[in-house]
Amino acid sequence: MKKFLENLQDAKKVMATLSSACKIDLLQQMAQALLKNSQYILQENEKDMHYARENNLSTALLDRLLLTHERIEAMANAIDEIASLNEPVGRILDGWVVPSGLRIEKVSIPIGIIAIIFESRPNVTSDTAALCFKSNNVCVLKGGKEAEHSNYAITSVLQNILETNHLPKNIISLVPDSSHEGIAKLIKMDTFIDLVIPRGGEKLIEFISKNASMPVIKHDKGLCHIFIDKDANIQNAIKISINAKCQRTGVCNAMETLLVHAQIAQTLLPQLKEQYDANATKLLGCSNTKTFIDVEQASELDWGIEYLDNILSIKIVKDVNEACDHIAKYSSGHSEAIITENYSTAEYFLNHVDSSCVYLNASTRFTDGAEFGFGAEVGISTSKLHARGPMGINDLTTYKYKIYGQGNARA
Amino acid sequence: MKKFLENLQDAKKVMATLSSACKIDLLQQMAQALLKNSQYILQENEKDMHYARENNLSTALLDRLLLTHERIEAMANAIDEIASLNEPVGRILDGWVVPSGLRIEKVSIPIGIIAIIFESRPNVTSDTAALCFKSNNVCVLKGGKEAEHSNYAITSVLQNILETNHLPKNIISLVPDSSHEGIAKLIKMDTFIDLVIPRGGEKLIEFISKNASMPVIKHDKGLCHIFIDKDANIQNAIKISINAKCQRTGVCNAMETLLVHAQIAQTLLPQLKEQYDANATKLLGCSNTKTFIDVEQASELDWGIEYLDNILSIKIVKDVNEACDHIAKYSSGHSEAIITENYSTAEYFLNHVDSSCVYLNASTRFTDGAEFGFGAEVGISTSKLHARGPMGINDLTTYKYKIYGQGNARA
Numbered sequence: 001m002k003k004f005l006e007n008l009q010d011a012k013k014v015m016a017t018l019s020s021a022c023k024i025d026l027l028q029q030m031a032q033a034l035l036k037n038s039q040y041i042l043q044e045n046e047k048d049m050h051y052a053r054e055n056n057l058s059t060a061l062l063d064r065l066l067l068t069h070e071r072i073e074a075m076a077n078a079i080d081e082i083a084s085l086n087e088p089v090g091r092i093l094d095g096w097v098v099p100s101g102l103r104i105e106k107v108s109i110p111i112g113i114i115a116i117i118f119e120s121r122p123n124v125t126s127d128t129a130a131l132c133f134k135s136n137n138v139c140v141l142k143g144g145k146e147a148e149h150s151n152y153a154i155t156s157v158l159q160n161i162l163e164t165n166h167l168p169k170n171i172i173s174l175v176p177d178s179s180h181e182g183i184a185k186l187i188k189m190d191t192f193i194d195l196v197i198p199r200g201g202e203k204l205i206e207f208i209s210k211n212a213s214m215p216v217i218k219h220d221k222g223l224c225h226i227f228i229d230k231d232a233n234i235q236n237a238i239k240i241s242i243n244a245k246c247q248r249t250g251v252c253n254a255m256e257t258l259l260v261h262a263q264i265a266q267t268l269l270p271q272l273k274e275q276y277d278a279n280a281t282k283l284l285g286c287s288n289t290k291t292f293i294d295v296e297q298a299s300e301l302d303w304g305i306e307y308l309d310n311i312l313s314i315k316i317v318k319d320v321n322e323a324c325d326h327i328a329k330y331s332s333g334h335s336e337a338i339i340t341e342n343y344s345t346a347e348y349f350l351n352h353v354d355s356s357c358v359y360l361n362a363s364t365r366f367t368d369g370a371e372f373g374f375g376a377e378v379g380i381s382t383s384k385l386h387a388r389g390p391m392g393i394n395d396l397t398t399y400k401y402k403i404y405g406q407g408n409a410r411a
Numbered sequence: 412m413k414k415f416l417e418n419l420q421d422a423k424k425v426m427a428t429l430s431s432a433c434k435i436d437l438l439q440q441m442a443q444a445l446l447k448n449s450q451y452i453l454q455e456n457e458k459d460m461h462y463a464r465e466n467n468l469s470t471a472l473l474d475r476l477l478l479t480h481e482r483i484e485a486m487a488n489a490i491d492e493i494a495s496l497n498e499p500v501g502r503i504l505d506g507w508v509v510p511s512g513l514r515i516e517k518v519s520i521p522i523g524i525i526a527i528i529f530e531s532r533p534n535v536t537s538d539t540a541a542l543c544f545k546s547n548n549v550c551v552l553k554g555g556k557e558a559e560h561s562n563y564a565i566t567s568v569l570q571n572i573l574e575t576n577h578l579p580k581n582i583i584s585l586v587p588d589s590s591h592e593g594i595a596k597l598i599k600m601d602t603f604i605d606l607v608i609p610r611g612g613e614k615l616i617e618f619i620s621k622n623a624s625m626p627v628i629k630h631d632k633g634l635c636h637i638f639i640d641k642d643a644n645i646q647n648a649i650k651i652s653i654n655a656k657c658q659r660t661g662v663c664n665a666m667e668t669l670l671v672h673a674q675i676a677q678t679l680l681p682q683l684k685e686q687y688d689a690n691a692t693k694l695l696g697c698s699n700t701k702t703f704i705d706v707e708q709a710s711e712l713d714w715g716i717e718y719l720d721n722i723l724s725i726k727i728v729k730d731v732n733e734a735c736d737h738i739a740k741y742s743s744g745h746s747e748a749i750i751t752e753n754y755s756t757a758e759y760f761l762n763h764v765d766s767s768c769v770y771l772n773a774s775t776r777f778t779d780g781a782e783f784g785f786g787a788e789v790g791i792s793t794s795k796l797h798a799r800g801p802m803g804i805n806d807l808t809t810y811k812y813k814i815y816g817q818g819n820a821r822a
Contacts, residue, residue, distance in 0.1 A: 013739070017762060098784050102773055109765070111795065190620070194795055209601070210624045215796045236818035243820030328424070350813050351428060354520070362513055362816025371821070372812075373509050384522065384605055385626045385797040389812050401783075401800050402761050405773025407647035409654030410782070 001185050004176045005113075005192035011168040012113055012138045018167075020087045027083035027130055029161045031076040034126065037157045038072040044153035045122065052146055060250075064121050065147055075126045075154075082130040082376050088393045089136050100411075103404040108397040110136035112194035115175070115186060117142045117208065119200035122150040129158055129172045131378055135396035140193065142175040142183065144200075187212035199379050217391070220382035221306045222252030222334035224364040227323040227349065229340035230263040236361055237268060237339045238275055243363040244337070246279040249310045252380060253335050253367040256307055258314045259323045262288070265316050269293045281310050288316040303330045320345050324352045331355055333382055335364040335389075356382065356389035412596050415587045416524075416603035422579040423524055423549045429578075431498045438494035438541055440572045442487040445537065448568045449483040455564035456533065463557055471661075475532050476558055486537045486565075489787060493541040496786050499804045500547050511822075514815040519808040521547035523605035526586070526597060528553045528619065530611035533561040540569055540583045542789055546807035551604065553586040553594065555611075598623035610790050628802070631793035632717045633663030633745035635775040638734040638760065640751035641674040647772055648679060648750045649686055654774040655748070657690040660721045663791060664746050664778040667717055668724045670734045673699070676727050680704045692721050699727040714741045731756050735763045742766055744793055746775040746800075767793065767800035 034041070045067040052065055094106040114137050118124050125143055132139035143151040151174065159169040175186060187196055190213040198208040199219040209216050226244055228237045244255035260268060269292040276283055284298035295314065302313045303326070317323045320338070327336055337359035338349040350358050357367045367390060369377020374392030381387045387395035445452070456478040463476055505517040525548050529535050536554055543550035554562040562585065570580040586597060598607055601624040609619040610630040620627050637655055639648045655666035671679060680703040687694055695709035706725065713724045714737070728734045731749070738747055748770035749760040761769050768778045778801060780788020785803030792798045798806035 016765070096784065098782060100777065100782060102777060102782075104783060112765075188621075210599075213621045215626060215794070233818065239818055239820050247821055354427070354523075355811065357812045357814060359814045360816060362814055362819040363821050365821040366511065366513060366814065366816075366819065371509060371511060371513075372515065373507065383626070384809050388810060398795050399799060400766065401768045403768060403770045403773055403777065405771060405777075407644065407650060408773040408777065409650050410658055410774050410776040 001177055001182065001189070004173075005189055008113055008138055008140070008170055008173065008192065011171045014168055015136050015138050015171050016110055016112075018136060020089075023134055023136070024083045026161060026165060026167075027079050027133060029165070030126075030130065030158050031079040031083070033157050033161050034072055034076045034079070034154070037153075038069055041072060041150065041153045041157065042067055042069070044149040047149040048147055057146065061146070065150070067122055067150060071123065075123045078123070078127050078376060079130045082127070082134050082393070085134060085375050085393055088134065088397050091394070091397075093399055100408055101406065102408055105402045105404070106399050107402055108394070109400050111396060111398050113138045113140065113192060114396070115140040115142070115193050115196040117183065117196065117198045117200065117204065119144040119204070122147045122154060124199075125151045125154045126158065127376060128378070129155070131376060131393055131396060133172065135393055137396055138171050138173070140173045140175050140186070142178050142186075145178065183208075184211065187214070190214040197378065215386065217381050217383045217387055219379040220334075221332050222254070222367075222380070222382075223257070223304070223306045223330060223332040224253060224255050224334055225257045225259055225323075225327050225331060225336045226255050226364065227259040227317070227320065227327075227336070227338045228261060228264060228268060229320060229338060229342060229345050230261040231342035231345060232261075232264060232268075232339040233341055233361075234264075234268060234271070237264075238272060240337065240339055240361070240363045241272060242275050242279065244365055245276070245281055245312050246310065247363075247365055250308045251365075252306075253364050254308070255364055256305065256313065257303060257326075257330070258312055259317050259326060260289075260314060261320075261323075262316050262318050265289070265292050269314075276312065279310070281312055283312055283314060285314040286316060289314045306332070320348055324349065327353055327355070333384070334380065335359065335367040337362060337364050356380075412588055412593065412600070415584075416600055419524055419549055419551070419581055419584065419603065422582045425579055426547050426549050426582050427521055427523075429547060431500075434545055434547070435494045437572060437576060437578075438490055438544060440576070441537075441541065441569050442490040442494070444568050444572050445483055445487045445490070445565070448564075449480055452483060452561065452564045452568065453478055453480070455560040458560040459558055468557065472557070476561070478533055478561060482534065486534045489534070489538050490541045493538070493545050493787050493804070496545060496804055499545065499808050502805070502808075504810055511819055512817065513819055516813045516815070517810050518813055519805070520811050522807060522809050524549045524551065524603060525807070526551040526553070526604050526607040528594065528607065528609045528611065528615065530555040530615070533558045533565060535610075536562045536565045537569065538787060539789070540566070542787060542804055542807060544583065546804055548807055549582050549584070551584045551586050551597070553589050553597075556589070559589075594619075595622065598625070601625040608789065626797065628792050628794045628798055630790040631745075632743050633665070633778075633791070633793075634668070634715070634717045634741060634743040635664060635666050635746045635748075636668045636670055636734075636738050636742060637666050637748045637750065637775065638670040638728070638731065638738075639672060639675060639679060640731060640749060640753060640756050641672040642753035642756060643672075643675060643679075643750040644752055644772075645675075645679060645682070649683055651748065651750055651772070651774045652683060653686050653690065655776055656687070656692055656723050657721065658774075658776055661719045662776075663717075664775050665719070666723065666748075666775055668714060668726065668737075668741065670726050670728050670737060671700075672731075672734075673727050673729050676700070676703050680725070687723065690721070692723055694723055694725060696725040697727060700725045717743070731759055735760065738764055738766070744795070745791065746770065746778040748773060748775050767791075
């Protein structure tokens, strides 16, 4: 592992100053190469599928794992799109002149070497490699064990383009030892690795957060809330509540708990239930909710569960204050929304709720790089520093100060 | 420790939305209170001084520890200055409208609860507390053992102002157990503490970086370099080299190693030596340097030492490339400078050197919050993410997205 990481230092040096034009050209070559080698990739993917079927993976997981010609085309298109993003490195973020006469420029630069640990879908391999490449970072990828052959094939195709262009192929690397022990070792190597991004299950993320000696940007769960205030527009409230729960249920920005102002519950809840029933949503509710609609009793545990399914817990609260307190206690800091027409209530909620994305009169489902206009996304950060919420390519950079003098000495 | 941290959550909630006017008023009261209670603070400081003298602390350390009426006045003035800084929270960092019709605002918010671990000078206690307060953060401070009574006295005076204004006094806290075991426990409490900032000795910083489970912003050593290129203006080169080494020697932004282009060594080095001799600087040099001036031989170890003293190592390099390689190998990523009139050489250096501050024709001594125009500084970050280089009050904030819709559901 140490030898492997030492060898990455040269790759980092080459990568740090690769020109914008060169990066675009190479990414386009990589996209072409995925298409040209799709037969090889599909054949390797079939090995993973075979193993997965033998091990009785669920239909959902099998579908996540499966590659097809269309999916490889989508992966190639994603790389082309990443190639065409605005150049993330060298942006002048700020600049000013100080009394001593120095001209200070704050400029975006690559982070360096980024380890990304993820699960399941093989397209994450090519997306992530391309995002890191576009931002002049070296990446060390660790995909799920179930996608081992697919990830190896995709990485080989990309590395081959690096080699034919006389660049170190380890600019895009797979972690050499992907066992638990290997990862445990990797996340202590802070002299070599500048950042680790874990995407995946809770246990994986907790293990890495607690044990990594370098900075970590978590892509943790989303336990998202919507609060329908007494001053809500009822039509907005229903439209958004249905959208946030039912439009897609297995995603981190879907709503898990609906908080309803006591004064609007009687009018709203029966209408809502009708719509949720039409969407076959399983509803649970607090005792108070049950006085208005016929739902299962929610237990204390329910407020803390990310269902990732067509299930919703409903709680009646007496005001925006109680809504904020509930959110402070149970939220994962991902996305929350308030539905109200009242300016002061809206401001109170938006300012008091400490989540990466707080919405007024909109669905939590918008927490997404593409919806934010970032193009391809690295993921949704649930960390509080450096990058929060949808992470675009600019979040794969940090900065330095370039300071221009004319023989300035400090007085 | 856990009980103490749990109690901080209420303080965090109160602190998160304290108004700008209220913060300014309270900070001004705190500045006044330091002056009014200076007798008490001096008397407590004398206990630390007594203990320090008994334990034969060095004159330099005794001077760092000592408080006087003038120094307390300076502390009060610093708080007043922090009070008058531009409001760091609620800045709109970015904002745009997306095709779905949502209006997105990226807004600065407090980080939450920040633990700051530092050594020696008691004024850091009041400065840091005021900076955290101004940015709506709760702080947990841990000063040096040798300044225990002084830090306790200063904190009590500030807490007293919180209490008389009906605010939780633990908004400004000292860590309850400041033993090594206490700190080891503290830095695992990531559910309560959002950020830890260690300032001080290398061992302390390494221990915290390696073991903390929350984000860390290091204030580590400065092993700063200046490279004098063959195309340097000789007068600039001499002025800046003397300033960077001799103007103040015990600081992190002072130069430790001077790299000299081989083609300018013969002209430059004798002139430089004359000036350094006049400043009583002890010079060490590589074998090549010794062919031009009479200096002690530098060992391999010297390139990696932060002398924090009037000592300088000199190395002759064949070009900017070798200078950059030397810096990549030995630098602590703090501050480096190039002296040259050549545009391309300057650009090469500024772009290839990966340090928080890279200077052209200016002294590394400018790496400082006040010199950057930030007002009071938290310190100089040697971390790569979130805050790099001089950390101003804005670096004590993170951000969230406030998203305004009109009944928007995702398609």
